[in-house]
Amino acid sequence: MDGVFGKAGILGVLLLFSLSGCDFRRVVVNDPLVADSLEVLVPGKSTMQDIATALGAPDEIEEGASGMVFRYRYGDSKTMRVNFGWLLRVLLPVAPSMNLGRGEGVTYILHVALRPDLTFDHSVIQPPPDTPHFWFWPF
Numbered sequence: 001m002d003g004v005f006g007k008a009g010i011l012g013v014l015l016l017f018s019l020s021g022c023d024f025r026r027v028v029v030n031d032p033l034v035a036d037s038l039e040v041l042v043p044g045k046s047t048m049q050d051i052a053t054a055l056g057a058p059d060e061i062e063e064g065a066s067g068m069v070f071r072y073r074y075g076d077s078k079t080m081r082v083n084f085g086w087l088l089r090v091l092l093p094v095a096p097s098m099n100l101g102r103g104e105g106v107t108y109i110l111h112v113a114l115r116p117d118l119t120f121d122h123s124v125i126q127p128p129p130d131t132p133h134f135w136f137w138p139f
Contacts, residue, residue: 029075030059033110038123041112046120051112058112067121070112077105 037054040046051070052058058070109126 025077025079027075027077029107030073031056033072033074033108033125035125041120041123043121044115044119048114048118051114051120055110055112066113067116068114068118070114072110072112073107074110075105075107077107079104 040054041051046054055070055072059073060071062069062071106128108128110123111126112123113121115121
């Protein structure tokens, strides 16, 4: 009996998952940052046009007292969700969302500093924050 109930339980869980709405997503923002493209920039000589030619248009431009800062972002995130409320779409006019999911995202930011005369000064790549060591959600 235990073997039959165990198989029926597994089949029931598989049926539940097959009827639930699940999705897998991967979102990539911009091209990966390449350190080789920064080697062509010479401090004090490379202009804004040289930076735009080497790296493309920045995602954000900020003006400060000591010059401008161009910011380039690269992001890669992956998520998986299971929506058990999708089962109730057949019975209810409004489907409640009961999502279980987890995702991980990685975002790098390249800061390119310009001098007041709008020539290249230096660049810094900001790494993504560390992932937490404890996840409350088990999925």
